[in-house]
Amino acid sequence: MGRLKACIQSLFSKKEEEVPANVEELRNAFRARYHHFKLLLSANNKALEIMQEMEAALTGTEPFGMTFVRSRVTMVAANVWQITQHLNELAPGKYEGLYERFKEIQQKINPFIRAGQEGPGGGALVIPLTAVNKEMADQVGSKMASLGELRNRLHVRVPDGFVVTADAYRRFIAHNELQAEIDRRIQATPVEHPQRLYHLSADLQQLIIRSHIPPDLESAVTWAYQDMKAAEGEDVKVAMRSSALGEDVAGTSFAGQYRSELNVSGENIFQAYKEIVASKYSLPAMTYRLNRGLRDEDVAMCVGCVKMVEAVSGGVAYSRNPVNIRDDAVYINSAWGLPKSVVDGTVSPDLFVISREGPRRMIKTEIPIKTHKLISFPKEGVRRLPLKGDERTAPSLQDPQAMELAEMAVRLEAYYGLPQDIEWAIDKTGAMVLLQCRPLRQKEPPHSSKSPPVGGLPSDAVVYQGGFSVSPGVAAGKVFMVKKDMDALKFPQGAILVAEQALPRWATTLNRAAAVIVEQGSMAGHLANVAREFDVPALFGVEGATHRLEADQLITVDADANTIYRGRVEALTAAREPPKPLMRESPVYEALSRVARYITPLHLLDPDAVGFRPENCKTFHDITRYCHEKAVQEMFQFGKAHKFPERSSKQLFCDVPMQWLVLNLDDGFKEEVRGKYVTLENIVSIPMLALWEGIVATPWEGPPPVDGKGFLSVMFEATTNRALNTGVRTPYANRNYFMISKHYVSLNSRFGFHFSTVEAMVSERAAENYINLQFKGGAADFDRRLKRVYFISAILGRYGFRVDIRSDTLIARLENREQDFMEARLRLLGYLIIHTRQLDMVMANDARVDYYRQKVIKDIEGVFNVAPSSGTSTQEAKTSYPSQPVGSISDKGASLRGC
């Protein structure tokens, strides 16, 4: 052994090398280059990671906001810029053209992410309701625009007053320099944590409430209020209602997420105004915008300020059935006192159903016992009053009044051409006043199979039958009781919300809830509206639900048949379609998908193609890919070009000289090597050693026995595929070579007919660790090659890699894991590179495929002691957006590709 060593050493030192005089300078130059290369790799990795995150977000199943879009685009741009810069440092003057390409792409991206699309500004701060109509929605918000339309064009009775406009809102925000501060705080908060979001919401609202009303706005509002006093009397009280811009995008029904203040006295108008503006950042509103992909900057908060109506009774009328598009009857909910109690779900109101066809007639009335009503205090504010005597049982609306209301609903629907949702009140004189009117969305009718599944369920499977459906569908899940705000924050994914009242604030859970069960509330309430919008089945009026059901109990809610079952009733839940991706078609989604067109697609696929040039870089991904390829080449060339022996490639010597070349980029060797060979003992590159262990761990069985067809297919491909015949496609195509440093490896290998590239960075900086694998080619026909790629993909998926397959090229990525995890995965890759060499030959034979699968898994888990990764890469990646499921195939023409 000692003799062999001595022999090798003499072999190494015997070799004479030309040593340039300025070696110290070269060494320094190389260190600088290597540092640029390392920074380029790190930026490259970061850029790819963010692109992947953007693509995952574009599946549209998880919510994200403009903050996400802006920050990801900025991060990608910053990293791609750095990549370009570092490449130009590696080869000064050679790649200057890339900057121009970068700027061109940036110019295309800019318009979609520019912040704060301000309105025209300079318009009126206050507009009297007498001057408002529906064309003014961009100044007064759609809610007040429609109230003005009712008053001035339809001559319907509505309370008089004025609107504090969108320009007033902008004036208020600008006067206090709030927008930048708000944006900053939002960016600093991870939105996927409900608790953090809760604090953010509270902070932002405080910030707004503490701000000052600009003097011009103050005097405009004061004058308008003086006019009201002149018309209505000295102590006129007002109702202040939010009327936000941007509520009516793509079928969204903002459904009163914002605040309204009832019975406000003159001295508190400004306080109430600020509170309503602040409610733009209430938790339900922020969650809602996030889940529906609405942009914060599109929401300018207008505030309607109208005379307070002292309602004897009030409620909501629907010109059609919201839960069944085939039902054209008019539905009216009514309660004693102010209509707010119907909307916020705190009472179980009376129900009147009136036919539309022919002469109107009452189809159905339900008059439950009413326990409370909401009334105004004489000086200010409202209170809940317990009901006594007749009021508990008497209908809160007389039949003729109900008929009049139905008539009105039909008329308004005809006028607007859409089903309407109308808030109404009966005042002390018995007159009907409309407070709000907006389009109503209807749901598909329940599925035809209303009855329990064929064969029936044991009768004790039914927990409850009754109540009424306010949002159709069936879902199973565990019961989660919500009593206070903290419960809603802790609400788990896929649970069933069970609560006493249908409070609007429970709407924050609807992106996570499988179904909703409440004891009180109405189909006209806010919670019901949002449940319909989010396709969450909801059963209301379930008596004693909070006692009948237990926390964590598994149940199935059939909101089509008004039944709750014990356990999961597969027969009912199985046929349900998955919920639609709500983000799709939203403004935020649109913004991301538009910028992504200039970021994620990859056009430069083949580095050997003529078109692999800077001028063909159409996206940031193209630039990234181009720079990476060129940087690797520049690094490889350096040692050669400068006759710098210690930085030119060495042949690996492992008992005998081997067909593996090693180029030391920096600190990959224990000591400097002057001669032609480097021994394995002299290599200290962590990722290379791990790969190597995998390569040599178990002897290769040799090419698998080929079935007749497989061999013919190889012969055929070899004569037709030019790429297989050309021996040298790039200067280093036909050999296996490593480029290494202590923490870096890049291995290009070519065995016969297939090529693979592994690149890895492994150190104690887990956040910078990554492995990229690219695997392609093979000699068999396309079908067999594809099967092999899938075979490898399934194995890689099993151990936590994210795999993307395009054509017969497989790209796998793994990142951000601890050093030992990364090393284990590299051993596995080394093994796979060697042992799957000619598997494409046997891919037509399922039994053989299965034999090899078993063998590979046995080797990996036995020899390397690697356990399969639990779950998908989603849990492993640090990012909060789910990546593609493991082993999934991207169907996009050019999606992500590891470099």
Added chain:
Amino acid sequence: MSLNALRVLLVDDEADFLETLEKRLKKRNVGVSCAASGQEALAQLEKGPVDVVVLDVKMPGMDGLQALREIKRRYPLIEVIMLSGHANVEVAIEGMELGAFDYLMKPMDIDQLLYKLQDAHKKKTIHEEKIKNMAG
């Protein structure tokens, strides 16, 4: 290159942020000084040597880009990392054209920031050695 050698100047008008970051970096053996504005940062740089400046982009008075321009003019070897509460591609690219080492966004993972500081410091060291070689 030991961590002790790294000297960082943090510039941010947000006192809470500055204080927290200073504490956390000091625990990781980084030499830290602080400034609440661009002007203050320039004054600090007069007093003692610094390797890397972490610079908030949006500050009252002299804003981040102005401060960056001034730092790079007076001390071309000092590396500057921009740290911003506002995602803005144009500012990011302008900053890097002016010679910023990187543009990061709040909230920033402390370890990742530390890696960036180390990388920037290494760049500066290599740069300095190169100049030394050329000189002598």
